[in-house]
Amino acid sequence: AQSVTQPDIHITVSEGASLELRCNYSYGATPYLFWYVQSPGQGLQLLLKYFSGDTLVQGIKGFEAEFKRSQSSFNLRKPSVHWSDAAEYFCAVGAGGGKLIFGQGTELSVKP
């Protein structure tokens, strides 16, 4: 069965520091992978997605993610974090028919 694991429940980084959020997936075929961001009480905003091709995907707000098939990973990165990046981040895998399976989420806090 498809599944997504985000090992880090909560991460704190200093403003201006680099960020990497981990995501591991379990899927039999080539996965469709996504990162979403959610501010408190708000909806889910798509940051980026991977379907095929270049394994380094660029997204909005300066985020990027790299698909590594050998490690079943799709980690999210940002070179320099801004205070406004504080939010909950969800990794997701397409599970057929448009359905998404989400990881448990990683809460990002940003220190001034």
Next chain:
Amino acid sequence: AAGVIQSPRHLIKEKRETATLKCYPIPRHDTVYWYQQGPGQDPQFLISFYEKMQSDKGSIPDRFSAQQFSDYHSELNMSSLELGDSALYFCASSVTGIIDYNYGYTFGSGTRLTVV
């Protein structure tokens, strides 16, 4: 650009009452998905509709039902509400048949249901 519209934004109901949540997809989108996100939880897929027919079903309680109408909007009906139904309910829409649009869809802002 038009987005997915959900109403109401907030809803407070008592136990055993009924609630109806509405979702208006992006124009020309033919598929609607419903997700439930409990407090501190990840979103869980409930059900989806394509061209007014149920296309997939997830962990949706029997007390819940949903349908998609001819104008492609969808309604999620929840009866005999329980305290555990308190959650954020998201709707999303896409165009089935086009991979780029099947996934990575944008969610609506959600309906926050509180059962007291």
